[in-house]
Amino acid sequence: MRVLTARRRDGDGRVTVGLARMALATALGVVLLHAPAYAQGADPLASQVSTDPNARLLVEADELVYDNDSNTVSAVGNVEMNYDGRTLQADRVVYDRDTSRVFAEGNARLTQADGTIVVGERFELTDDFSSGFIDSLRVEQPVVEAGRTGTGRFTAPRAERIEGRQVVFQRGTYTTCEPCAENPSRPPLWQVKAARIIHDNVERTIYYENATVEFAGVPVAYLPYFWSPDPSVRRKTGFLAPTPIVSSTLGNGARVPFFINLAPNYDLTLRPAYLSRQGVLADVEWRHRLLTGSYAIRAVGIFENEPEAFNRVRPPEGYDDARGMVESVGRFSINPRWNFGWDVTLLSDRFFLEDYDLTSENVTSTFRTEAVSTVYMTGQGERSFFDARGYYFEGLSEADFQKHQPVVHPVVDYDRRFAGPGALGGEIGITANFTSLTREAAMFQPLGANSRTVTTPGLAADYTTCVSFDGDCLAMGLSGSYTRVSAEASWRRRFIDAFGQSWTPFAYLRTDGVWFSPSLRGYENAGVASFTGSEDDFYGRAMPAVGLEYRYPLAGRIAGGTQVIEPIAQIIARPNEMHVGQYPNEDAQSLVFDDTNLFEWDKFSGFDRAEGGVRANYGIQYTFNGDNGVYVHALFGQSVQLAGQNSFDERGLLNVGAGSGLDDRVSDYVGRIEVRPYSGLRLGARARFDRDDFSVDRIEADLTGRIGNLTTSVLYARLAPQPDLGFTQAREGVNASARLNLNENWYLTGGVALDIARYRDDPESGLSSDAFTSLVVGAGYIDECTSFTVALSSTPISGATTGDRYNRKILARLEFFTLGEVGFEQRLNQDGQDRPL
Known part of the structure; x- marks a missing residue:
């Protein structure tokens, strides 16, 4: 060898x-x-x-x-x-x-x-x-x-x-x-x-x-x-984890999803569910990814065997034993600056999702209050923005009447900023908005006993029609076609003098053209003529303004940090607002006077109203940045109408401005405070104080972040009564959620939305279950290979006022990492048996 x-x-x-x-x-x-x-x-x-x-x-x-x-x-x-x-x-x-x-x-x-x-x-x-x-x-x-x-x-x-x-x-x-x-x-x-x-x-x-x-x-x-x-x-063809179903209205059964991997960029998911009382619920979803984006289409439907199981006294419009849903979502990128897409949900009736406990991409919140369908296109430049979209709203609660919902076709927004030429300098802004919508039936809200109203039974809900307008009936939306074009050009430039004072002159010119064609057809629209007349009409409006903003930040070192005290003053001069209450108000219905809009040039939330008159806004701002990470920020101020008509006292068709704190010549006080004692924890509050006795008319307070092993978010709000807007009682509530890590694997979690006003109005009854508008408690375990969660939830049945008003469920989910998961969901109450419909 x-x-x-x-x-x-x-x-x-x-x-x-x-x-x-x-x-x-x-x-x-x-x-x-x-x-x-x-x-x-x-x-x-x-x-x-x-x-x-x-x-x-x-x-x-x-x-x-x-x-x-x-x-x-x-x-x-x-x-x-x-x-x-x-x-x-x-x-x-x-x-x-x-x-x-x-x-x-x-x-x-x-x-x-x-x-x-x-x-x-x-x-x-x-x-x-x-x-x-x-x-x-x-x-x-x-x-x-x-x-x-x-x-x-x-x-x-x-x-x-x-x-x-x-x-x-x-x-x-x-x-x-x-x-x-x-x-x-x-x-x-x-x-x-x-x-x-x-x-x-x-x-x-x-x-x-x-x-x-x-x-x-x-x-x-x-x-x-x-x-x-x-x-x-x-992605691989095969069965997904099944879900058992036990329900008094649906029967016993199971949902067995099957995923079909047709190609790397498109697939099909079948989620059929057999229900012993209602039959087979078909559910199919197609997803497709392309070079520029992706889209998905989902269809769900059933021919019910026992529709009477839902015990509806008056079925909703379009309701029969054939029920279903079609929804689609699309997201596409035309180029790095332009995108378009859609979110569309079409339902046979507004209770389908709740009855079959289905989720939808476009339904707002777990309470299923409405389905919002939209088609849109957006563009984003370095200093410009464009957005065009149409809307279709479908109400999902028992109180909704679909004819009240507008079809928006479309709403377009454009904004561009660029440097002012030559000696003018500063910044020039161009803002434009186009809104066009149609509503089939007017929506009114009576405020007092003096308003003459007629309640007419509809197919699924009662609605109110005002036969005359005497100041005690609000026109939430008028029937007919409404189109408005708005454009605004603005200029501003900041100067800083040798003392560090900041002077910012500004000016703007806004013009609006409004066309409204009222619809008087149908007994539900009998009161429209009392608000805007019965003829088609066109209105033009112009609002020029000039103003000046002054700031003087004073900085210094104190208590291991840097503090800045900044007085702020602003004055705006313009003519009185034109055509108040002569045409619908669709996008300026919400007015909340607080710290966020104290120094806004126009405090209305939309384009349908334009603030007028001479107004001064003033306040003081304080900021502290500690060397150890402590952060404190506060603002306090007030607004005064110096001359001309106060737009917030001219309430139009909706009493916008009433109870806002701006409806008198001297406004209420507004302020905010934010404290961050260390990174990861934030405490904040904003409030409006009565100008006469400094009582709190509105307050919002929140706490978010981590405290040891506890991660929490708490929001508290209290709003004083606003009878001119239909709120005769104070509104008060708490929304809180938390997660407590017991150790590196086990945790507890929970959330609650509490209507304190219900308890306050009847304290002798105690904190009844009606005060808990939603409640979730749960526990879980997670490690590198396993996760397990169990939760008990109680959420409102949309619009329910009597009988069984909450859906109570227990949910459990067990996942073995890479091997699969199994879930279980069971309603604890006898769903549907006592619903008032």
């Missing part, structure tokens, strides 16, 4: 060989270089990245031995081979040139470029890794799913690789749980044990035969056969 031995050349035992000069390098290089390339994560034993033809193989070992008699090449003792990001380590690596097989023995460990680690006591593989055996196999494979990262772990006493396609783990286990650091022999939180686990890297599927699911070492489920996608697969 003749043996050639390559001894170590230096102190660290390293021998570097070129690919073409050493038989061992050539032979073992075949193993690392020429294994088939698969998609990342598809096969834990395959080469997972393409090789670099210019890469060099580095071999480190105590000895390199070439045996001519046995025709083998060996690396012996602390073997480490590195090539193109992959590393093979073992006590001994042997390449048999006669059989073209590679043997890696003694603590063999292969680390792939993507981080996958394959460990075995002995590797016996063909030189291209296509077939062979591995003893005492352990595989650790990085996985990413839904933004989470983890490690998939396969173990088996023996594994076989078959023709580069499959890896068969005999008596294998799979889990994504970390082994216990203190006791590695302890079973993981969950694992799957199977007689055989077959990892098919072509189908990218893992098959389990005679499998048992263990939780904390205890078998909890036996499955003779099932399969799951490879952990690297994000």
